Amino acid sequence: MELFYIIVTVIAIVFLILILTVIGILMRYQNKSTVFPPVANNCPDFWTIEKNGTKCKIPTSTQKNVGSLYNSNNSIKIKSETSSAFPIYTPGTNGTLNISPNIIDFKNETWSSQGKTAVCAQKQWADNWGITWDGVTNYNSC
Numbered sequence: 284m285e286l287f288y289i290i291v292t293v294i295a296i297v298f299l300i301l302i303l304t305v306i307g308i309l310m311r312y313q314n315k316s317t318v319f320p321p322v323a324n325n326c327p328d329f330w331t332i333e334k335n336g337t338k339c340k341i342p343t344s345t346q347k348n349v350g351s352l353y354n355s356n357n358s359i360k361i362k363s364e365t366s367s368a369f370p371i372y373t374p375g376t377n378g379t380l381n382i383s384p385n386i387i388d389f390k391n392e393t394w395s396s397q398g399k400t401a402v403c404a405q406k407q408w409a410d411n412w413g414i415t416w417d418g419v420t421n422y423n424s425c
Contacts, residue, residue, distance in 0.1 A: 323419050324418050326340075327419075
């Protein structure tokens with residue numbers, strides 16, 4: 284091999300090692316508190332947002348991403364319970380529950396009670412019911 288090719292190869296290898304070292308140092312000292320994903324969807328995947336844009340409608344038992352919300356007779360398992368840390372249904376008029384349209388208010392401040400952030404409580408709820416929710420079920424800061 285000619286001397287020219289040997290010199291060019293050695294310089295290229297040294298340059299490659301320097302670049303990889305700089306990249307390694309930058310990766311080592313980058314901000315590790317970056318939350319991923321940076322944005323979460325308002326509702327779980329394949330769920331629809333109500334007209335006012337704050338509440339989510341539970342899909343029917345035959346649609347995608349209902350997890351284990353439905354019994355074998357196609358009735359919803361979850362009920363609104365005062366002891367629950369998670370507000371399942373929005374209150375209706377006269378103290379009743381707004382169950383007929385199967386609406387969940389994920390913007391309700393109760394989600395951030397009990398010492399958890401709202402996203403962490405929603406992640407726990409979604410994981411518990413087998414619901415996929417981009418930006419929540421893959422949240423890495425709980």
